[in-house]
Amino acid sequence: MRAATTLALLGTLLAAAPALAQEEGKLPHVNWSFSGPFGTYDRAAAQRGFQIYKEVCSNCHSLKEAYYRDLEGIGLSAAQVKAIAASVTVPTIGDDGQPAERPALPSDHFKSPFPNEKAARAALNGALPPDLSVITLAREGGADYVYGVLTGYGEPPAGMKMGEGMNYNKMFPGHQIAMPQPLQPDQVTYADGTKATLDQEAHDVVTFLEYVANPHMEERKRIGVKVILFLAMLTGITYAVKRKVWSDVH
């Protein structure tokens, strides 16, 4: 789909990609702190989002590409990160050569809730919760889509036959999702006093997931602005030199 838009772009090159209407439910349009060329992560939202991930989503979903140390990128201190990591135990091999456990370090990957796919399916009625490390990149619609899934639960329309253990979701393709509604209003208590509405929770956890998927985004954009400004200047200068060089030809 994206690719088709790209072809249209061949002519005009820099036209913005029109948001493609989703075949399934309509994509919500959320105001994200991280969108746009100067967008950054709202640290407070991302930290609240981490709290939601830790208290809710991590019961089912892994985040296996991320490290505990990545949490420093959303404003937690090194000491906080160390404590968060240490509260988790990970398997290791003891000095006696036998399997053992040790507290996790900031350099460890986030610990997955299940040791493998079969364990996950066995615990969850045969359903498999996907790893969330790059989830906002792995769905058409990105952050908006994930937000749409988290807030898209409701009663199925009259006459719709729901599968065994399935839940109605207006965003999810096919509208039947195996994940039970993960977020409810006041599901968590935020330390900073923010009111935990469903929208707020979804907004926060998606901000966190977007950060996990693109931990270098802020640096990327910062460098990008400099690169573009530099190249724009260089283009101008080069063009001026070109005019000068060619002035005796035309």
Place this chain on the structure above:
Amino acid sequence: MAGLNKSDFKNPVVNWIDTRLPLFTLMNKEYAVFPTPRNFNYLWNFGALASVALVLMIVTGIFLAMNYTPDGSMAFDSVERIMRDVNYGWLLRYAHANGASMFFLVVYVHIFRGLYYGSYKTPRELLWMLGVVILLLMMATAFMGYVLPWGQMSFWGATVITNLFSAFPVVGNAIVTWLWGGFAVGDPTLHRFFSLHYLLPFVIFAVVFLHVIALHITGSNNPLGIDVKSPQDTLPFHPYYTIKDSVGLCVFFLVWSFFIFFEPNFFANPDNYIPANPLQTPSEIVPEWYLLPFYAILRSVPNKLGGVLMMFGSILVLFVIPWLDTSPVRSAKFRPIWRALFWVLVASTIALGFVGAHRPEGWWVVLGRVATTYYFLHFLVLMPIVGKLERPLPLPESISRPVISRGGGPLPGGAPAKPMEKP
């Protein structure tokens, strides 16, 4: 024939080397004083842009390969590791991934430039054919590169495309097994694709070298499509075209950087951020945008073997167009009918791109078939016939004439002598 080169460079070291290995003389001859038609427009930037893109793809690719693991169980994670842990790994990967799109964009403009201005016609047939070889190699390279991150689209794209070979009677299935190194796309496939993806760009590099040698034998075509007749028609490559190419290069880098830094996943398919899963077919399997027109041709033919043959045929036909085109006039500027048909070809190709991105249903099928038919009609039927029947507009006497008469003034002082001087 042996004997030292007669060099007269001022720098004694340069001179010493050049006497024994005349690299400096060569560079001077081919890139500094090289007489180049004076009337190039900016479309003549695109060959240089493609060369730069190729070099940058090789450079970023080598650094990526230092951190990539071509193993089914580790490939996806190793790419994520590059994105997260390797210093500026995200920059390398985004530059390389978007670079492929930029490379094709630039080469497609380059090819259509050649089609419009008749650059494939005598004496540049071989130059053109080497270009088509480059295009084929690029497609193979890009296809195999796309398999490496081992996401869902990598896996299923590889499955669909390699499966095409099963359409060939008798040997088809054996070929597919041989390509896979097994009975399905798997680890051996990934390993060999990585190896070949590393190799082919260097083969492309070698063919580009031949392409450029051929160019320097025939000399460049130009927007008027008429031959260079006197030194007045040309300018030394340096500084005139080095600076003009630099302008294009700056703009090219601007566009490329925009994608790297601000829309790095614009050309990416979200499904490729899902690790490969042989048990779950994505709802739609689409190749990257630059292969869509060919994919559309493949799917426009109801018969599998027919589709495969037409798809390869759509590129192979480019090899013979120097002989299919019967018009003695090169530039479409002087061929009103052909010029109109050129734009129909462009429209058909873009339409095919859209068709390739959609499920073959309803009107998309019709559009795909119409556009495919036109594509082949254009080269196989219209090209020979229109060339014979069309009455071209009168050609200018020489390249320098229209340039001068448009300017209205007399020859700028010294300009005619300049091209022959050493800068």
